[in-house]
Amino acid sequence: MTDQQSKLITNMRESGLGYTTIASQIGLSKDCVRSYCRTHGLKGIRSPSHVDKEAGSNTCRTCGRYLQHTPGKRKKQYCSDACRMDWWNAHQDKVKRKAYYSFTCAQCGKTFSSYGNAKRVYCSHSCYITARFSHGDK
Numbered sequence: 001m002t003d004q005q006s007k008l009i010t011n012m013r014e015s016g017l018g019y020t021t022i023a024s025q026i027g028l029s030k031d032c033v034r035s036y037c038r039t040h041g042l043k044g045i046r047s048p049s050h051v052d053k054e055a056g057s058n059t060c061r062t063c064g065r066y067l068q069h070t071p072g073k074r075k076k077q078y079c080s081d082a083c084r085m086d087w088w089n090a091h092q093d094k095v096k097r098k099a100y101y102s103f104t105c106a107q108c109g110k111t112f113s114s115y116g117n118a119k120r121v122y123c124s125h126s127c128y129i130t131a132r133f134s135h136g137d138k
């Protein structure tokens, strides 16, 4: 371990980061970080298990940086707009596949896609109306 690395560990530990987060940011193993912290009395503000458990909601999803939440406001998931864009770019396929569904309209036969709704039957409201009233009386 270099002087630079031990300084980083000390700083990050003092700001309440968990071993896992520190280890992944510095590029050392978690055991290495933990034993360094133990031998140097860096216990951190919270217990490590608590910090690690909350890491998902309190750190940026892209870069893992610790987030400052504003009380009363919606919790942030990214430290910056750049990180938000990075995440969306990296996960675009996943996001699209999950939210977009393809259908063939039961009335006009046109292929269309719908965002976030897996139960569409008609491409438009007018197709829905046409189908309902043209078959309804028979």
Ligand SMILES: [Zn+2]
Binding pocket: 060, 061, 062, 063, 064, 065, 078, 079, 080, 083
């Ligand atoms: Zn970030």
Ligand SMILES: [Zn+2]
Binding pocket: 105, 106, 107, 108, 109, 110, 122, 123, 124, 127
């Ligand atoms: Zn249609």
